[in-house]
Amino acid sequence: HMTVFADALAERGIPxxxxxxxxxLSTPEVVDVxxxxxxxxxxxxxxxxxxxxxxxxxxxxxxxxxxxRRLADTLARRGADLTPLAPEVLARMRDSVGPDEQxxxxxxxxRIRSLRPDSGLxxxxxxxxxxxxRGASGMFHRLRGVxxxxxxEVIRAIERELLLDIELxxxxxxxxxxxxxxxxRSFLDEIQGFLAVDERGSLSSxxxxxxxxxxxxELMPRTEPPEPGVVQLLTIHGAKGLEWDxxxxxxxxxxxxxxxxxxxxxxxxxxxxxxxxxxxxxxLPVLAWEEATDRKALxxxxxxxxASVKEHL
Numbered sequence: 001h002m003t004v005f006a007d008a009l010a011e012r013g014i015p016x017x018x019x020x021x022x023x024x025l026s027t028p029e030v031v032d033v034x035x036x037x038x039x040x041x042x043x044x045x046x047x048x049x050x051x052x053x054x055x056x057x058x059x060x061x062x063x064x065x066x067x068x069r070r071l072a073d074t075l076a077r078r079g080a081d082l083t084p085l086a087p088e089v090l091a092r093m094r095d096s097v098g099p100d101e102q103x104x105x106x107x108x109x110x111r112i113r114s115l116r117p118d119s120g121l122x123x124x125x126x127x128x129x130x131x132x133x134r135g136a137s138g139m140f141h142r143l144r145g146v147x148x149x150x151x152x153e154v155i156r157a158i159e160r161e162l163l164l165d166i167e168l169x170x171x172x173x174x175x176x177x178x179x180x181x182x183x184x185r186s187f188l189d190e191i192q193g194f195l196a197v198d199e200r201g202s203l204s205s206x207x208x209x210x211x212x213x214x215x216x217x218e219l220m221p222r223t224e225p226p227e228p229g230v231v232q233l234l235t236i237h238g239a240k241g242l243e244w245d246x247x248x249x250x251x252x253x254x255x256x257x258x259x260x261x262x263x264x265x266x267x268x269x270x271x272x273x274x275x276x277x278x279x280x281x282x283x284l285p286v287l288a289w290e291e292a293t294d295r296k297a298l299x300x301x302x303x304x305x306x307a308s309v310k311e312h313l
Contacts (some may be wrong), residue, residue: 002026002233005250009231017182017227019234021190025214029164030187032057034210036158040143041203043106050105057162058136064129068105068112071121075111076103106140113137151206152192159184246311249302 002018003026009016024030032055035048053060053068060068112133115121122130139161146157159165164184194209195201226232226244278284 005233014231015229016231016233019186019232021187021210021213023233023235024183024187024190025210027183029184032162032164033155033158033184033187034207036140036143036162037155037203037207039106039140040147040154041207043104046105049109052162053109053133053136058132060129060132060136061126064125064133067124067129068108068133070124071111072103072105072108074121075108109133109137109140113141147203151195151201151203152188154203155188155191 002023006016006018006027018024018027025034032052035045035051038045038048039052050065052058053065054062112122112130117130125133143154143157143161146154165181191206194206198205198209232244
């Protein structure tokens with residue numbers, strides 16, 4: 001619900017900032033950066049590409065996005081020189097891929113950059129759509145050229161290519177431009193912290209870490225001082241040791257605190273094997289630590305909330 005409250009604050013022109021990686025991953029500018037990283041890492045990330053193409057940077061319309069999908073289907077039936085493949089070759093290709101695997105629109109976007117303007121493969125696209133898609137294809141081509149460098153430099157290049165500095169400066173509802181840009185700086189700080197301890201330091205391992213953080217929300221905000229005139233949004237688990245003039249505890253409803261498990265796999269889920277099934281179960285303590293942690297964090301948050309309310313009565 002972090003973005004729900006952030007959007008409500010933005011509608012009222014109230015400066016705000018989300019603390020912690022879990023919250024940062026829901027902010028629009030960070031979502032766009034991560035989407036580009038996904039496309040650069042995996043040509044099957046069509047949904048991430050759609051977000052970038054339909055977003056404010058390129059603004060590709062629905063009809064041109066549908067045409068891009070049809071182009072991907074067409075290219076899947078042709079060779080590298082764009083000549084149609086023989087039926088027996090197509091049959092072998094169909095047998096070699098999974099039933100859910102679809103032609104890559106990422107590859108189709110790359111092909112658009114090299115097609116002649118009068119190519120029949122572009123007949124389904126609008127002239128404006130072709131221009132916008134060529135621009136997007138050029139952006140990804142340039143970004144692939146910097147993939148061999150440090151990941152923080154890749155992220156900075158993505159920010160420049162997406163014109164995020166201009167967008168943030170123009171979006172006054174997110175608060176001062178410097179405050180909005182701080183979300184990206186905080187995200188980059190978290191990335192550098194991960195790379196400092198990750199042995200591989202690859203883009204794939206980074207994205208896996210981000211997926212884990214988004215799914216479990218286990219990564220707590222770093223201790224940061226309150227900012228005058230700014231509403232800071234964070235989970236109660238990350239609020240220890242921080243002081244504010246006023247504290248509000250929201251969404252104290254059943255099944256949200258403590259929350260229901262996000263996964264329905266039960267003990268079949270990753271990292272959730274019950275103790276009694278483990279080979280080292282005899283050496284493991286039996287502690288209700290999750291419930292104790294939730295209760296302690298909730299008690300601390302409510303205490304601060306009560307103190308804030310008393311000051312205004």
